[in-house]
Amino acid sequence: MPFAIGLLTVLAIACALSSLVTQGQSYSWYVSKYGERTAAVIIALHADDGYHSGWFLALTGFLCLNLIGCNLVRLPGLIRRFRRMKDPGNTAAAEPTATAENVARPESVFETMHMPAPAARTGGDGREELFSVKNRIGIWGAWVCHLGILLLILGFALGQMTGKQEAVYGVPGQTKPLGDTGLDVTIRDFSVSLREDDTVEQYTADITVTETKSGRAEEARVSVNNPEKHFGWTFYQNSTGYAARVRVLKDGQDFQEEVLCVGESLTVADKTDLVIHFQAFYPDYVLEEGRRPATRSGQLNNPAYLYVVYYQGQVLGMNALMEGEELTIDEYTVLFDQPRNYTLISAKRDLFTPMALAGGLITMLGLLLALYIRPVSLRAVKNGETWTVSGYCAKGGVLFAEALRDAADRAKEEKQST
Secondary structure (H helix, E strand, C coil), X not given: CHHHHHHHHHHXXXXXXXXXXXXXXXXXXXXXXXXXXXXXXXXXXXXXXHHHCHHHHHHHHHHHHHHHHHHHHHHHHHHHHHHHCCCCCCHHHHCCCEEEEEECCHHHHHHHCCCCCCEEEECCCCCXXXXXXXXXXXXXXXXXHHHHHHHHHHHHHHHHHHCEEEEEEECCCCEEECCCCCEEEEEEEEEEEECCCCCEEEEEEXXXXXXXXXXXXXXXXXXXXXXXXXXXXXXXXXXXXXXXXXEEEECCEEEEEEEEXXXXXXXXXXXXXXXXXXXXXXXXXXXXXXXXXXXCCCCCCECEEEEEEEECCEEEEEEEEECCCEEEECCEEEEXXXXXXXXXXXXXXCCCHHHHHHHXXXXXXXXXXXXXXXXXXXXXXXXXXXXXXXEEECCCHHHHHHHHHHHHHHHHHHHHHC
């Protein structure tokens, strides 16, 4: 147990430090934010990907071994204790938590304490005895809780190491491959529902997932907090943004056309040094003097498209185009129109999610057993005309003693009333 507490303390510190360090950045990024010395320490300790680092996995592995060891060491003793609790002559009965004497009707005490019907027997000294036990399973609470934590850690860790995650984004009508999974995702429809104050209430995407080799297709509707599972992958509605159609005319004739999402670029087909980058979109554009471009609302009242033109890697120009305005570059004319929302769908496959889920449920079961299921045993021994009732409860001994005294007093009152 001290070793486990030490491991948990170190893991808690490691998690806190990893949370303070922005994960997954480059060395130059850490230098710019923390300085060269701190950046070198972060990279050396793999704190830039702390939860997948060797030292973090080693700590987690030691904790798992510790939990396995604790459970294996305690298992034989728990089995023996579980069996002994059915024996009136066990330690629980010999060292009672509470005792009530001069009880005339012990059956009433058993009933008041909600014990199973007691078994009668003759003790070693020849006296009559009554014995009953309930909630023996409660002694397994800590053991079951440890088992659940172990499964939870293993399920999460193995899922992180072996799980895969992909993403695809686009507008209705587009079909895109889902990484190298062998699946294609067709976006049939996408809608954004807004509240009265223009804040987003829900994103909903209708998609078709197709297995490339077999051609088998399955339809799905995914929205925020409502994923669907197909072909072993779970699909989530992740986020959204704006897209627009970008048309390139050459010498006044249609030459090239693509749908770009904000952040994407178009390379002119016959002039690859010329790149049009879709920087930002403003649905209800406003430009106040001395301020940056902004949008009044989420409605498409006055759309504007912020673009950046690159030529041979250098910025050639940057500006905002209003609906219907044209950008002319030599013999090329660029137009932005048909603004719409795109959807970003993420897909995740984690074969160990059921293990982690089972671990969480088993942990909750263990806590329930440990905190709420109290093993109780009662033994009544006849002394002449009255009985002595003794009981054992490993949890909540004070409350149990009070309940036993109350039950004994009630039994005495019943005797007097009769």
